[in-house]
Amino acid sequence: MIDNKNSILLLDVLSILLFVIVTIMVVGHGNITILDKFVYDSIPNLRSFELTSVFVSVTNILSPENLSVLALIVVLLFAWKKKLHAVSIFIIGVGGALLSGVLIKAIAGIARPVSILVVETGKSFPSNHAVVATAFFSLIFYCLYKKIPGIIGKTIFGVVCLALIVVTDFSRIYLSAHWFSDILGGTFLALFWVFLSIMISEFLHHKKLWQKF
Numbered sequence: 720m721i722d723n724k725n726s727i728l729l730l731d732v733l734s735i736l737l738f739v740i741v742t743i744m745v746v747g748h749g750n751i752t753i754l755d756k757f758v759y760d761s762i763p764n765l766r767s768f769e770l771t772s773v774f775v776s777v778t779n780i781l782s783p784e785n786l787s788v789l790a791l792i793v794v795l796l797f798a799w800k801k802k803l804h805a806v807s808i809f810i811i812g813v814g815g816a817l818l819s820g821v822l823i824k825a826i827a828g829i830a831r832p833v834s835i836l837v838v839e840t841g842k843s844f845p846s847n848h849a850v851v852a853t854a855f856f857s858l859i860f861y862c863l864y865k866k867i868p869g870i871i872g873k874t875i876f877g878v879v880c881l882a883l884i885v886v887t888d889f890s891r892i893y894l895s896a897h898w899f900s901d902i903l904g905g906t907f908l909a910l911f912w913v914f915l916s917i918m919i920s921e922f923l924h925h926k927k928l929w930q931k932f
Contacts (some may be wrong), residue, residue: 812916849905
């Protein structure tokens, strides 16, 4: 687990810097757009009917809407258990990531790639699937890690959380619903909110402000 305050701060700063770099390159049509086109042109070679069915299901089940509802349920469960530390982490982390992702998407105004597999509306950058999946599963791991018994159990839990993020992200690229840079941007933006939520919640916890509620 991440217990060192300086490490969390460093990771948070690194995440937002990487997001800003990706955003500048996307908006300014920098070299990353060459990578976007390469990935977009290469993906059709990987497609099959079976894989397409799988990734359509993945992208629908692990949608931002579904994960947002699940995050709300998790918040209510933590509140019921009086785990206000975890409640604050989820509200700040997932809520902040989702709201900022929607806002930046509207401002950036990047068009989506052409897809014949799914019908998508709205702009492309950053990917809300990547934003919400990264924030949600990262924070689930952070909040429940210590509750999982044994190093093997913790490792399996971490691998499952990471796999759910990766498969969600890849489903968007596979279906040509997003550019590769949309996924990168969404991931870095989400990680910024993940680390920020941990820092804020830890600060409130150590100040014992939760005792007032």
